[in-house]
Amino acid sequence: MLQWIADNPRIFTVALQNHLWISAAALAAVLAIALPLGLALTRRRALAGAAIGIVNVLRTVPSLALLVIMLPVLGTGFLPSVVALTLYGLPALLLNTYTGLTEVDRDIVDAARGQGFSDRQVMTRIEIPLALPVVFAGVRTAAVQIVSAATLAAFIGGGGLGELITSGMANFNFPQLVAGALAVALLALAVELAFAALEWVMTRSTGLRD
């Protein structure tokens, strides 16, 4: 693996950069959609049931199916890959945001209101900080799912480390195939560990453990 990377540094770095770009763009989109949507759903319980039903079906759809299902509409390349990966990562964060917020102790919220907190203050000072550990666990799951599924973006021309695997297979270039596979496996594990460490530091510093 290292030998192949040493011989082809340019191909490898381009693939790695693409992989990180697609994943980062999809994760940013997931954060931008799931956080406000999760919050909005706690205010409209009637919609929440329907939304969670849809998200639960979405969560079951296989990653490869999700990536290719919009192929005739969106075509191939960077953008379709980001759209598909956004849909793939969305359920984890949306469900955790909603659950995290609804599980905030009602007594604490009532106590805050009794002290004269406005709706806005209750949200920003009580609900969001208390829900943060569960929300962050959702961010971690979404991030790992996205980095992992981004491997399949190679099938719709999105590039990334998966491309080293697919073109290695097509050209019988096994050193390249193994290099791509090991790199993406290590990247997924690194993202998992990095977010786990971040989660640990965050929950410790805010004193919200338990």
Added chain:
Amino acid sequence: MSWLVENYDRLLVALWEHIQLVGVGLAISLALGLPLGVVAARRPGFAVFILLVSGALYTVPALAIFALLIPYLGLGFWPAIVALVAYALLIIIRNVSTGLRQVSPDILDAAQGMGYGPMRRLFAIELPLAMPVIVAGIRITVVTQVSVATVAAFINAGGLGDIIFQGITQDFGEKVVIGAVATSALAVACDEALRRIEMRLRAAQADAL
């Protein structure tokens, strides 16, 4: 939809191959995972080890696992089964041991008081009580395996992924979409069926207790 009308037999063959991949993968995972899950429930150290390995392995993308197996196992049905079992085994072991450890100590004491031996207690009391959690594990396993089996077409294991990959190489959008919709429908159907079984088991247990 003209491709589907003319080639529904090929879709059915691919579906059957897909079900075979998941079925054989699940059967082997259960045969190995159930006994190992019982061991994990009795030995917390082993359970922690399993959780660590499962967490790590579950993170690795399916395409990477298939690619890494090629130099050792080559292509086809059985290498795909190895990857499917690798993903599934750890979910099954985790859920079997969690399910067994959730059985109330009072019930176990009562069984012992009634003269049940360890084996009879396991089969007559512990496993039936752990069944909802075990079925929940089977549900996660099957949904994961339907998804992973789609990618298995990359190593010539057949299944619905084959229709998708053929559509991509032939630049034939309809075929790609039909393959993707069929896989999704299979995953959703399996999930819903197992969810109902799980609910029924939980309801039956709530009634009995």
